[in-house]
Amino acid sequence: MSDASQGASALTPEVKGIIGATAEKIEASFPWGIEREGLRIFTQAIMDPDPRYWDDEFAAKTKFGGIITPPIYCTYIGRRTRPGADDPITRAFEENPYSDGIQGVRTPETRGGLPNIPTPLVRTLNAGNEIEVRQYPKLGDRIFSQAKYADIKERVGKDGSRMLIVTTETVYTNQNDEVLCILRASSIRR
Amino acid sequence: MTTAQELRDKKQTWWDDVDVGHEFPPLVIGPLTSTHLFRWSAAIENWHRIHYDQSFAVYHEGLPSVLGQGSWKQSILPRYLKDLCLPDGWPWKVSFQHRAMIVPGDTLTIWAKVTKKYQEEGLGFLDLDVGMRHYAETCPGRATIVLPIRNGKPIPYPFVPPKKLSEQTS
Numbered sequence: 001m002s003d004a005s006q007g008a009s010a011l012t013p014e015v016k017g018i019i020g021a022t023a024e025k026i027e028a029s030f031p032w033g034i035e036r037e038g039l040r041i042f043t044q045a046i047m048d049p050d051p052r053y054w055d056d057e058f059a060a061k062t063k064f065g066g067i068i069t070p071p072i073y074c075t076y077i078g079r080r081t082r083p084g085a086d087d088p089i090t091r092a093f094e095e096n097p098y099s100d101g102i103q104g105v106r107t108p109e110t111r112g113g114l115p116n117i118p119t120p121l122v123r124t125l126n127a128g129n130e131i132e133v134r135q136y137p138k139l140g141d142r143i144f145s146q147a148k149y150a151d152i153k154e155r156v157g158k159d160g161s162r163m164l165i166v167t168t169e170t171v172y173t174n175q176n177d178e179v180l181c182i183l184r185a186s187s188i189r190r
Numbered sequence: 191m192t193t194a195q196e197l198r199d200k201k202q203t204w205w206d207d208v209d210v211g212h213e214f215p216p217l218v219i220g221p222l223t224s225t226h227l228f229r230w231s232a233a234i235e236n237w238h239r240i241h242y243d244q245s246f247a248v249y250h251e252g253l254p255s256v257l258g259q260g261s262w263k264q265s266i267l268p269r270y271l272k273d274l275c276l277p278d279g280w281p282w283k284v285s286f287q288h289r290a291m292i293v294p295g296d297t298l299t300i301w302a303k304v305t306k307k308y309q310e311e312g313l314g315f316l317d318l319d320v321g322m323r324h325y326a327e328t329c330p331g332r333a334t335i336v337l338p339i340r341n342g343k344p345i346p347y348p349f350v351p352p353k354k355l356s357e358q359t360s
Contacts, residue, residue, distance in 0.1 A: 045233035046265045047219060049194035050273075058198060063278060063347055071268045071281065076234045076261070089237060100246070101239040126260070128331075130285035131268055135348035178348060184285075 010162040010189075011154040014118040018149055025146040026112035028078030028172070033142045038077070039069055046070065068136035074143045074172045075131075075183050114147055114168065119189060121164055127186040134179045142175040150184065163190040192217065192273060200276040205307075205314030205337035212304040214318075217270045220297030222258060227294065230262045258292035263322055263329045270300045271320070271333055279337040280349045284320060286331025296324045302333065311352040314339045 036054070043053045051058045052068050059067045081088055092104035099105060137143060150169035156162055166189055172181045203214075228242040239246040240257050247253045264286065271281035292298065299322070306317035314337050322329040334355075336345050 041233045045230045046262070046269050047191065048269050049192070050197045051194050052197075055198075070265065071272065072265050080235050098250075100250075101237040101243070105237050126288055128285060128287040129264060130283060131264070132283040133268065133281060133349070 007160075008162075009154060010119060010121055010164050011152065012119070015152055015164065018115060018117055019152050020149060021115055022148040023112050023114045023146060025144055026078075027142060028074065028145045029141070029143040030077075030080075030082065031142070033140045033175075034069060034073075034077070034137055036067075036139065039067075039073070039139070042073055042076070043070060064136060064138075067139045069138070071133040071136060071181055072131060074137050074145075074180055075170070077143060078145060112145065112147065114149060117149075117152070117164070117166065117189065119164060121162075121189040123190050125188040125190070127165060127188045129186070130184040132182040132184070134181065135174075137174065137180055141180075143180070144173045144175075144177075146171050146173075155188075157190075161190065163188055165189075191219065197273065197276065200273070202276075202278055203274065203337055205316065205339045205342075208304055208307065208316060208337065210304050210307055214274050214302045214304075217266075217273070217300040218297065219266070219300070220324075222292065222294055222296050222298070224256050224294045227256055227258055227262075230259055234261060236261065253291075255293040258296070260288045263288065263292070266298075266300060266322065267320060267329065267331065267333075271302070271318075271335055274302065275335050275337065278345060279335060280345050280347070282315075282334045282336055282349060282351060284331055284333040286320070286329050288329060290324070290326040290328040292324060292328055298328070299323045305332075309339075310355055312339075312343050313345060313352065314342065315355070 039053055048070065052062060056067060088105050092099045095104050147168055147170040151167040153165045154162060155165055165186060167184055167186045170183045171179060173179055224242065231241045236259060240251055240253060241259055242256055244256055247256045267284050267286060268281060271284055275281045302318045302320045304316050305319050308315050316335050316337060318333045320331050320333045321327050338345055
């Protein structure tokens, strides 16, 4: 066990100092913004046949005034492989024929990343997410994201081990800098 | 499942007509198949083989089957809340944890129950317990939605949460 997991506080001045650290704001969508075909694929995968996603005439009469996307859609579009990129699947399996489909496939995103937390606690567990919705993205919208360490707290387990609860907040905005959605993801570092 | 026509014709649920303890109509999805899981992986380009490669999931990872994605579950809950609020309410926020795994063959019941009813700045808020149930509760959480009040003011769009409540969130 490290000093940080038994006895000494894991919430060191260095860890406290990183609270509020904010990443570079990046464009999550492709330059052409949200388009119908991506929206169709996404909404069918969540089995949502809502005409607000595809029927122009109906959507125009709603309070939204046109086609919208599911509230959480903007949090996924940044994961897609950009046109022109080397095929990440081929590359990963050339490097490791037993790839699990994650290691080596997902290109490490260096833009928009947060700094590492200076702690020896490296095991990470998902502690839950919160999604706050302010506005639905529309067709043609360009989506931007910016992450920050919103909070880091310490918790002591029943066995006396210390852990950190890290909350990362990512704000998604459109081309007019209007907030669409805020994703707060909490993880346990132990 | 909900049809496009049902969503087109959805009648408004009014804040006035809902009390603490009210259970909203559930959304039932399933039985899930490995094809559903594969479709989601392709939609969001999540190529983790535990979600679509049965041999890899079972023999390499020691799992009972291919697994349903947490990202799919966390997309279904906001979708359900959106449906409850249509046409003029607002599914403001939802928080949840990932618990029991889901696998092909599972049928999921997505549910919501009112735990608190209040007004703020003239808007009608409902706090909810929410979840996604099969043999266990796989995605328990809480949500806050806004439903229109009869003869009340319209819910603003884009939604701007009342300052007092916004401070409690952030």
